[in-house]
Amino acid sequence: MTKTALQFRHNGRDVALFVDGGVNLLVALRESIGDMTPKFGCGQGGCGACSVLIDGELHLSCLTLAETVNGRSVETLDGLKDGPNLHPLQRAFMEQFAAQCGYCTPGMLMAAKALLDRNPSPTRAEVIEAISGNICRCTGYEPIVNAVLAAASSGRARA
């Protein structure tokens, strides 16, 4: 099969790789780059576990052809922390006990980041709307919603 050359920014670093035609971004990230933070849940856009940011916007990497991110910027959970310092959202998830098995957590964090980047002071309803494409089977969502709201208010306290 013909391989396509692909270059994009992955969490702030330039990466170059060859991908098979039709390969989705989730597979390219996990198998070619080795970034295992986006998770495979359903492969059909039903669960949100594979969520990443492309040029700052929330996308499902399982439904995104890898070739379409050529020249663009892709952010995953792996790029969220700043060196040893956790992102405020990660700290809030920890403090609010917003993860149990943790499989949905990377997608939840990216969905929450996409929200806070465009709306630093969301209402509870806006947080619920923002994570509605992400399935969690353990937490009952309440601790996740609380964590996003807590991260938002800690961001306001700093600013």
Place this chain on the structure above:
Amino acid sequence: MAKHRGRGIASINYPIGMNLGGDPSQALVHSNPSGKFTVSLSSIDLGQGMKSVTRQICAETLGVPVEDVYVDTADSDTGPHCMGSFASRGTHRVGNAVMAAAKEARGVMMEAAAEELEVNAADLDTDGRGNIHVKGAPHRSISTKDVAIAAQFKQGKTISGRGIFLVPLSEVNPETGEMSPATCYAHACLVAEVEVDDETGEVAMVRMDSAYELGRALNPRLVEQQLVGGAWMGISHALFETPEPYYPDPAHGPRDFVEYLMPGPGDICPHDIAVLERPAADGPFGAKGPGEMCANPVLPAVANAIFNAVGVRMDELPITPEKVLRAIKAQGGARPQARR
């Protein structure tokens, strides 16, 4: 056409563990030469906090800091036997096994310390911060690390312990059918408030208030986390999900996350929880365990709340809008019951 509020209540007793041929779990505890301890288990932590709770139990029993204990649940091929993480049995069964193993390891650790301090082991105590000292003479002490080094390189002792906890098979009385499948029971009561739309049949959760009595809560935040998440699953079983098809042909059943209905973050409601602690006589530090019972009272409470709201008795799960509408139609309209 209107929306009707209703309130329903349910109480449950929940047995801890199961009894199909006896219910055992094993644990092994050993120290390495750095004075840190490893707990080997085949019990799986699937997010419920098995590792955290067994780590606490081991550290408390050994008398060492919790940071000095590592729990390894890596492989059921090589680890000590466990029946599994189900039936709300983890904290109780596995916790007791870890406690027994840690007690035995503590005995060896104190013997090794006694040899180093040249005293009787019965005169020694731990301070919970990584030191062992002579009772009443805290300056006569040795660190657990130095004890581990001495045991390994000088005394030739393994600081280790084995533990098993078994609830033996309870025979069924052939005359009466009676048996004693569990040694302790947890209890809960939950009040659910719902809003039923008599035009669409939709049931919306308004709020839940619950009280759970589950022995000593060894890790209160993890207990609360399980109760919140488990109640969501209760809502899901009551109103949304089923592996059975909604229509007769199995081909119409849900096949994936897109078709398998579950409540989303917009379908949940405020839930106030009170945790009551009545320590179990045979539980590790009095613990029973939350586990499956987190979901159980939600289902009957929601069904009762629907009856209170529109007067229909729903006896098949999940209580879908279609079933509610058919039931309301069959009785000739919504009949709100007295507000409770």
